[in-house]
Amino acid sequence: MAEIPYIGAAERIYPVYKLIPLSAHLAAAGIGAEQTLAGSGITVADLDDPYFFVSRQQVATVFGNFLRLTPGTISPLELGASFHLTDYGFYGYALLSSATVRDAIDFGMAYRELATPIVEVELSFADGEAAWLIRPLPDFAPHEAMARFVLEYQSGILLALHKSVSGNAFRLRSASFGFAVPDSAAHYHTVLNCPIVFDAPQTELRFDQAWLEHRPLGAHAITFQLVRETCREMLERIGGGRGVVGEIYRHLLSRSGQFATLEEMAGYLDLHPRTLRRKIISEGTTYQEIIDEVRFKLASGYLTRTEMTHESISERLGFSDASSFRRAFKRWAGVSPNQFKSR
Structure with a gap:
């Protein structure tokens, strides 16, 4: 790591x-x-x-x-x-x-x-x-x-x-x-x-x-794998950026499935939307790119650790339908959701 x-x-x-x-x-x-x-x-x-x-x-x-x-x-x-x-x-x-x-x-x-x-x-x-x-x-x-x-x-x-x-x-x-x-x-x-x-x-x-x-009192391989994945995501949230981008990143991950608009996020951060947009640009990204990164991270977890259908994932991530989700995922990962899951 x-x-x-x-x-x-x-x-x-x-x-x-x-x-x-x-x-x-x-x-x-x-x-x-x-x-x-x-x-x-x-x-x-x-x-x-x-x-x-x-x-x-x-x-x-x-x-x-x-x-x-x-x-x-x-x-x-x-x-x-x-x-x-x-x-x-x-x-x-x-x-x-x-x-x-x-x-x-x-x-x-x-x-x-x-x-x-x-x-x-x-x-x-x-x-x-x-x-x-x-x-x-x-x-x-x-x-x-x-x-x-x-x-x-x-x-x-x-x-x-x-x-x-x-x-x-x-x-x-x-x-x-x-x-x-x-x-x-x-x-x-x-x-x-x-x-x-x-x-x-x-x-x-x-x-x-x-x-x-010694073997810990609660040693359990499956439990460890599950909580390790959660801890990995929490650690990535900590290291997922500094400044205002890090604040946005951590806020979105902590409320997975709820994707605030830039105006709503500006309200949460107590900033004017134009000020927030300038700060994001100054840190080398855009609000949509942050949203896409969080969506990709969540989608990857759903595909590899659950049996959720593409329809369920697309609804959870705010896409209009499953085909829109599949197109977006292939753009992010370079492979289809099914290919990603099989790997």
């Missing part, structure tokens, strides 16, 4: 997965979601919208609010450790249904943009041991307290994901953290249940490499 280019901090392309636990924990402490989301441009209703996407900038704002509002009884490490694979949607189901833990990790690293990354992670191997190396991203490390927060939070999440995939028998061999020992470190030992070192050169979680060959 081609690497996705660097994504700007303001690009609204991530689902709200990582924000929901923060809001829920503060709510349990009597702090309203409005306070948690203050200044981020995210509303309480947005947290329940599966089609709502946020930027890293917005995520960082909510993290800052959490850090400022959180009672001393809430630990980022414990919060991360309470994560469930289902909190990651299709991405989580793909990890759970992988053939081996190693396959799950390979998939997770390849598709990690779907998890709203807040750190850089790398898996290294030495002497039968595997180690997660964790470093904060610049967006999430404007000061020491925030850097420590994301290191703790992500460490807890990684432990939770391993236990979700491998079961509660999973154990870390040791852990180290690249910051000073906290005033009360007891909860670190309670959560991680392994030897811990503070003031280390970097944050690492180490475990027996043999765990990588």
Whole structure:
């Protein structure tokens, strides 16, 4: 898979997965979601919208609010450790249904943009041991307290994901953290249940490499294929363009089968139609070309993963009849729909 280019901090392309636990924990402490989301441009209703996407900038704002509002009884490490694979949607189901833990990790690293990354992670191997190396991203490390927060939070999440995939028998061999020992470190030992070192050169979680060959609890080849395809489309949505073209592309894919006119899309983006047209042209394409690309992507999926008739596909994609769909598809792919499907 081609690497996705660097994504700007303001690009609204991530689902709200990582924000929901923060809001829920503060709510349990009597702090309203409005306070948690203050200044981020995210509303309480947005947290329940599966089609709502946020930027890293917005995520960082909510993290800052959490850090400022959180009672001393809430630990980022414990919060991360309470994560469930289902909190990651299709991405989580793909990890759970992988053939081996190693396959799950390979998939997770390849598709990690779907998890709203807040750190850089790398898996290294030495002497039968595997180690997660964790470093904060610049967006999430404007000061020491925030850097420590994301290191703790992500460490807890990684432990939770391993236990979700491998079961509660999973154990870390040791852990180290690249910051000073906290005033009360007891909860670190309670959560991680392994030897811990503070003031280390970097944050690492180490475990027996043999765990990588275990079969995940939910391993299922057909399920994995289905959710992998969905994740691939989601990842393409993230990498499907920058600027206004990327916004249009992601909006159309998230509402497959609903093809807004340029005027309707301009309203969604809060732009004048002429302004939107100029922006699209400046990015080297046209609105019709974007529509055609999304239609082709959807049609390809329908042909290869369903038994939908040409009539059903043409209706789903907004064509007047099946023959119009077939002509358009041959123009896009260079082959007929039947030839494409047989391949």
